[in-house]
Amino acid sequence: AIRITQSPSSLSASTGDRVTITCRASQGISSYLAWYQQKPGKAPKLLIYAASTLQSGVPSRFSGSGSGTDFTLTISCLQSEDFATYYCQQYYSYPSLTFGGGTKVEIK
Amino acid sequence: QVQLVQSGAEVKKPGASVKVSCKASGYTFTSYYMHWVRQAPGQGLEWMGIINPSGGSTSYAQKFQGRVTMTRDTSTSTVYMELSSLRSEDTAVYYCARDSCTNGVCGFIGDWGQGTLVTVSS
Numbered sequence: 001a002i003r004i005t006q007s008p009s010s011l012s013a014s015t016g017d018r019v020t021i022t023c024r025a026s027q028g029i030s031s032y033l034a035w036y037q038q039k040p041g042k043a044p045k046l047l048i049y050a051a052s053t054l055q056s057g058v059p060s061r062f063s064g065s066g067s068g069t070d071f072t073l074t075i076s077c078l079q080s081e082d083f084a085t086y087y088c089q090q091y092y093s094y095p096s097l098t099f100g101g102g103t104k105v106e107i108k
Numbered sequence: 109q110v111q112l113v114q115s116g117a118e119v120k121k122p123g124a125s126v127k128v129s130c131k132a133s134g135y136t137f138t139s140y141y142m143h144w145v146r147q148a149p150g151q152g153l154e155w156m157g158i159i160n161p162s163g164g165s166t167s168y169a170q171k172f173q174g175r176v177t178m179t180r181d182t183s184t185s186t187v188y189m190e191l192s193s194l195r196s197e198d199t200a201v202y203y204c205a206r207d208s209c210t211n212g213v214c215g216f217i218g219d220w221g222q223g224t225l226v227t228v229s230s
Contacts, residue, residue, distance in 0.1 A: 043220035046216060096169065098155065
């Protein structure tokens, strides 16, 4: 099974900061990677798919990059509503889908 | 708009089974595969499996093989997830979640139910 290692597990940042979250796959997954945002008590929300395609309605301060085994989610200018937990998910090995462990973005 | 409305919270004893429902509306039910994903308290997301509402075919994560059954009722646009032989580690919020692609599988998820908390406790 493909393992996804997400880092860091948590980070503290201030409004306006640039934030970067990384996911590494245990084997190449081409661009079959998605990113989600989850707020406490809520279901996840799709931000990015195909490693870099922004889901409709998602602000442009979110961007994704990478292919193969290494991927990055960047929030260019952190807003108050962006404090949440972020997950990556590979869908290369469908029907076996796997999520990263999550990154909690907290207020510094 | 797409809506996925799940059944309410459940409390079960170890060894019992639970069946969670997910009623879909706002789109053609049989055109989108449905995933089930769970999240233990304070933990990450775990994919459980997928069902094709059109033909009823399923694929389950190896971890849940033999314990999980996903079914659907096209007359009511509802999918079900039944998990048997419950243990305390199955305490989690269970989500139904619609695949993003029509008439096939993308593997990423655009719409989620509100979640159903299943608590397993003696």
